[in-house]
């Protein structure tokens with residue numbers, strides 16, 4: 001069944017732009033990205049849009065659909081009514097390049113600030129041995145497709161540009177959690193999370209979890225456990241004393 | 252001014268969109284419900300804490316007044332003694348309420364709920380907050396949220412006491428054991444919900460096993476951690492049920508005490 005849908009798409013660049021209205025044909029079973037592609041093919045050949053896999057796996061097609069950070073390729077048209085006008089804008093937390101394409105390099109910069117896995121000095125790569133249940137817990141975090149929807153929705157930087165300096169964002173909190181929970185990682189990720197990556201700025205309001213297309217339970221399984229680990233080493237006098245006496249921290 | 256109030260969602264270089272948000276769904280319903288429930292609870296519990304009456308009727312004590320630690324407590328209500336003696340002249344409820352209050356105020360879930368609903372930070376996802384600056388939980392007073400675990404431990408003590416109160420409810424109004432009234436069920440349900448709330452707590456999950464780096468070296472704690480993690484999934488639900496439960500339990504006891512309702516005997 002073919003119908004005509006009402007779309008409002010943001011067109012513009014870093015200097016200026018506006019929402020433009022279009023009527024576009026929609027077929028059974030299509031997703032928002034299909035419609036954007038049809039728009040590009042039939043009405044606006046210069047519309048800039050970033051995409052790659054069309055399967056929710058590359059993380060390229062992030063945008064905001066009716067004001068909610070979503071993957072365009074995973075947002076089905078049948079979730080909207082026929083009368084509804086569907087608004088599509090670029091991610092609003094990052095600088096726009098053109099139309100639906102934003103500059104997400106903030107995230108690459110933040111990625112570089114997290115030191116890579118660092119194994120025990122006495123083991124060479126290839127000699128690492130660990131048990132399945134010890135690595136299992138952080139597997140969830142490796143599902144991340146780096147769509148940066150969580151980073152985009154996080155109010156800490158979305159609503160406060162000035163916080164970008166100090167705040168790594170939810171995507172990198174799951175990275176820090178993954179490393180801190182890794183049985184062989186040796187760096188102090190807890191103190192780093194709080195002192196260098198701005199974990200304390202997160203107020204656990206869970207928007208990152210709400211938008212993650214991989215359904216990673218970012219807040220419950222990474223951020224809150226990291227906050228608790230930070231308390232262990234920084235804000236819990238009893239544990240601090242215990243660690244001095246027993247000389248063990250990581251367990 | 253409108254721009255200024257909407258934080259930096261309009262920062263130069265970002266897509267130029269003046270609207271604070273473009274959501275079309277009813278994102279304001281959730282925060283509204285949160286405000287309604289929490290404000291009702293605060294009003295009710297404040298009134299009850301200051302009322303200083305109708306909190307004990309054999310064999311029940313209201314969860315708002317247990318343990319009752321001052322000499323001014325009504326006869327029979329102080330199963331744990333009256334260490335505060337007679338110098339405490341205000342309602343004995345005020346001696347203890349700070350603990351459950353602190354526990355809930357610092358709870359990770361309630362933090363989410365009230366930061367969103369009351370502080371509007373953010374009111375909903377991708378809806379710009381009204382504050383010009385934001386530092387999260389990095390400084391006073393919010394850095395004190397890190398004390399949640401101490402309130403968690405205190406909460407456990409209260410759970411034990413309130414469970415004991417539920418056991419005492421297997422007496423009848425004449426003090427004989429082996430009976431059950433509707434009030435017994437009310438106190439049992441209240442204690443159960445409070446345990447579920449505490450056991451599903453994020454700090455509990457962390458303490459039981461979450462803090463470990465090597466699950467394989469701690470098989471028992473690992474097993475417990477997987478169980479607590481399942482409960483933890485439902486923590487928000489338990490937070491609301493136990494909150495409403497405690498108020499209803501108090502209201503039931505008040506109603507029996509004032510004669511507003513009769514406590515039906517089951518056996």
Ligand code: SF4
Pocket residue numbers: 150153154155156169170201202203204205206207208209219223
């Ligand atoms: S839970 Fe924390 S990191 Fe996630 S969106 Fe909210 S403030 Fe940002």
Ligand code: SF4
Pocket residue numbers: 059143144145146147148149150151170171174208211212213214215216218
């Ligand atoms: S954590 Fe989820 S929302 Fe964030 S970048 Fe990864 S996949 Fe995207």
Ligand code: FES
Pocket residue numbers: 051052053054055056057058059060061062071072073074
């Ligand atoms: S195109 Fe790859 S995630 Fe949408």
Ligand code: FES
Pocket residue numbers: 354358359360361399403448449452453454455486
């Ligand atoms: S009681 Fe809610 S997280 Fe601890």
